[in-house]
Amino acid sequence: MTHPYQPEGELAFLTPKGTRMRLPARFGPDREQPGRPGAQSRTVTLGDRTVLQHRIGPGDPRAHAALERETAAAVALERRYADHGFGEVFTRVVGYDLDAPEPFVLYRITDGEPLVSYRGALGVREQLRVAGQLALAVRLLEDAGLVYRAIGPDTVRWNGTHVRLAEPYAAMRAGEPREAYGTAPWASPEQRGGTGGADPRDDLWSVAQLVYYLVAGRPDRGAGPPADLADFRGLAALHQGGAFAPLAAGRPAPAELMRLLNVPDPLALTTGGPDPLHAGRAEYERQIARKRAELGLDRPPPPPEPHERARPSWWPVRRPTAPPPKPPAVPSPPAAQAASPERLCPHCLLPVVYDESRLVTIDPMGDRVPLDLSGDLPPAHVRDLLRTAYQLCPYADEDNLHELPVPYLTNGRPLTIALVGSSGVGKTHLLAAMLGEVEQGGLEPYGLKCLPLNPDTHRTFLRERVQSLLQGRELGRTGQQTFARFADGLLVTGSGPTRPVIFFDLAGEDLAQDSEVARFLTGIDAFVFVLDPLRALSLPSLDPVRELNGLRRRDLGDEAFTTVLNRVPRTRGPYIAAPTAIALNKSDLVRVEPAVDQWLGRALPPRFRPEEVRAESRDVHAFVARHATQAWLRPFDDSARCTLHFVAATGGQARDDRFPHGVRPRRVLAPLLSIFAMCGLLPGVDHGEVGI
Structure with missing residues (x-):
């Protein structure tokens, strides 16, 4: 980091709602955090509240991009679920400043112990509760359009009542091309290989492997369903639902897994609030429809016009040998290509035709030097000269001399x-x-x-x-x-x-x-x-x-x-x-x-x-x-x-x-x-x- 350790000072940051805060701060010592290359972590006491700060130094574009992505995910989850109790399955973001000399993000300090401490030590009821709450977390992430990508025994905490996922430092938008991340067995085979698009069901693989680890007391190899699944009744819902399938397409949707685990889906009754952009999106579609109607883009083709006034059936009719030609369609601007040698001068808006007698080059001093192509020059030389030549605009006056590149x-x-x-x-x-x-x-x-x-x-x-x-x-x-x-x-x-x-x-x-x-x-x-x-x-x-x-x-x-x-x-x-x-x-x-x-x-x-x-x-x-x-x-x-x-x-x-x-x-x-x-x-x- 670029700044020496300072125990006290001030810290300015933006809250998740966008409010600017500036508070007296006491800083703890730096320490490295697993999963955060290029970052340092420390505690920060803001008044009577202590939070955790992750920050990066300047000049590291990869670390900066990762911090931006993490902060955007954390703020999205906070805004969407902060007013709902079920949002406590996530570590809560407090603030951020991505334009500081050393960009940072602040989080609440979480309680509980990482699940790695509970291998084989949780009772059946606790195991089911962990599985259900992790499935809920994946469901909430899915609804926010996110894939967490880092669910494992070190990133999930348990306090005896609730699970809590660590900060979303590895999160991606669902549908983005997968980036190779994680190790077996916790990361799915597709995620480890970086193939296809990020899928919320990648996280379900991680949930299934983590619950297996808690039940069996050991991790699996991570290549597919564990060989001894039938020995553990507590894994029946995960197994029968397909959560251990090696490909995301073979796994259930998060809501379906919650149903199999008998966990109610809170999003079936409520969401993170109404979409604030719904009205604006609808207005955009209305305006597009109005434009298309006014420009005649959605009208059906008009019926063919009768060639002659209707007559009684007995009236002799001279039938045309062929239908009259249709009027030519008006070409759209892109289609009106180089039919004419004239080009509109972009400066004076008058037509200009290529004229070898007006060609010049511009020397290093900015002076215009006439270009003579009248000699017996090889065609290749002519092409090369014209590549850098200009033609004086015939309408330019002394005050506004200008020229056009010949390729124009x-x-x-x-x-x-x-x-x-x-x-x-x-x-x-x-x-x-x-x-x-x-x-x-x-x-x-x-x-x-x-x-x-x-x-x-x-x-x-x-x-x-x-x-x-x-x-x-x-x-x-x-x-x-x-x-x-x-x-x-x-x-x-x-x-x-x-x-x-x-x-x-x-x-x-x-x-x-x-x-x-x-x-x-x-x-x-x-x-x-x-x-x-x-x-x-x-x-x-x-x-x-x-x-x-x-x-x-x-x-x-x-x-x-x-x-x-x-x-x-x-x-x-x-x-x-x-x-x-x-x-x-x-x-x-x-x-x-x-x-x-x-x-x-x-x-x-x-x-x-x-x-x-x-x-x-x-x-x-x-x-x-x-x-x-x-x-x-x-x-x-x-x-x-x-x-x-x-x-x-x-x-x-x-x-x-x-x-x-x-x-x-x-x-x-x-x-x-x-x-x-x-x-x-x-x-x-x-x-x-x-x-x-």
Whole structure:
């Protein structure tokens, strides 16, 4: 750890409900805790109450990620079951601070002894009680969407009346890819091997093995049902129910095992309270249905129109030799590819055609040098020269000279993407994190290949933005401009021709003003609206961070959102036609919120799943609607197609221009993948069904 032992001081932390506390504290000595690599544990006396603190040092991303996951699980269980007596089967969390110089979590100190002390010493009644309460714990974990993964004789305590599971330091979200964890016999074969997805029935295997250990007085080998099960009547329900099956699919559901053990299921009568996001999710579905109806997406095809006015049957009819041709369908924006050689200049919004007489290169001093291709150059040399060449825009004047990369003019239909948000919301960090993931091959699992639009510009962006961010440095704010220039560009090959993709990242002050510099917005193909939780959400846990950064919550939404949405033309009825995505950036600040954790805590799937994107959009919409005003959801309200995502560009807060715990981007490619899907770039995806 970085700080020497100090017996007294103060400790500030957030409670599970998000309230900030600062209390005098007396600290005990450090000790290592089994199952917590990279962590130290100690007692902390807060007033008249002593708790247990687990903390990690800076610079250990794996330990930090594990502590985040543990804290999110502990807070979810506390919020869900704290007001119910049956919640006492879990160790109760007291508080946490994941952004402290040494992040930590606090727990109540539990009573009782680990079950390893009771091997073969419990009576039949106590054995049944332990089995029933462990099955209940797994049932409660299942209902919270969690898999504990560490049930064993050292992690379960017994006080003569109740069992209590240790802190959920190994917990995962149900359905996440299993990570190899645990040893035989306590961990199931699938969990030990790290195959498939985490399943609540993994914990039932552990329960069965632990109860066998208590009854038989010894552990089994852990390969399947113990050979001597028939010798122990107390294990009949576990055996007959299939709890010892080597595969999770062969084991009963937790509620079924409780029935076999004659243990009442409290969740059949009550749960951890009503879902706080239920109304918001329902409202999202209503709005999607309304949009689809207004855009005519759910209407049945109209009946064929009669070619002639009805006549009496005796009237002679000249029948057509063939039915008249149907009117041509209007192509969707992604389908309107490179039929025309013209490309819209993204700066002045006027058509430009590739013209070799206007080609230049840019030397190290920034001067434009004419490029002459009239000589007898080999085709390979020409291709290489054009890769880094520019064409001067014919409409540029002396005050606003600008040029276009040649590949922008010689490939498929360009896709321009603008990041929108006020100054300080994290647009630059998000774009740098996105392109850092792209550079590391993050789009290849989705069938996309990427090259730089211009190698020199891309190399500069990687060096000045991406590499600086990945080295833990906070990026400076984007300066205001008198002329909008794109930050970087890619050549993306996916479904159809290779398409240039360029990204605009303007200062928030420029976006919030109706100035000439933002005129290019009317020609943008897609938008990523970057939503800042510090400005939007009314959660009390964000108040200290707001105070630290000198920010206030705004009920009127983001000024840049409003200005851009007012400026972009509506070409699909009352809606903006350009695909949009809302990125709830800095989601790490609210990562212990269950709705956030279930998305931010999981990696993006290796293929694009529209139904999963819709589920995440529904949750983000409901979360923002519950904790912010409707003004923050205006991009969704005003756009024909819009997806919403929990993302974190940095994964933590900066101190003194650096990120002390390193940079840990989370799900930053999700908004970009949705934009690509809506624009027809993703292979195998129906672009018309994404975001609507």
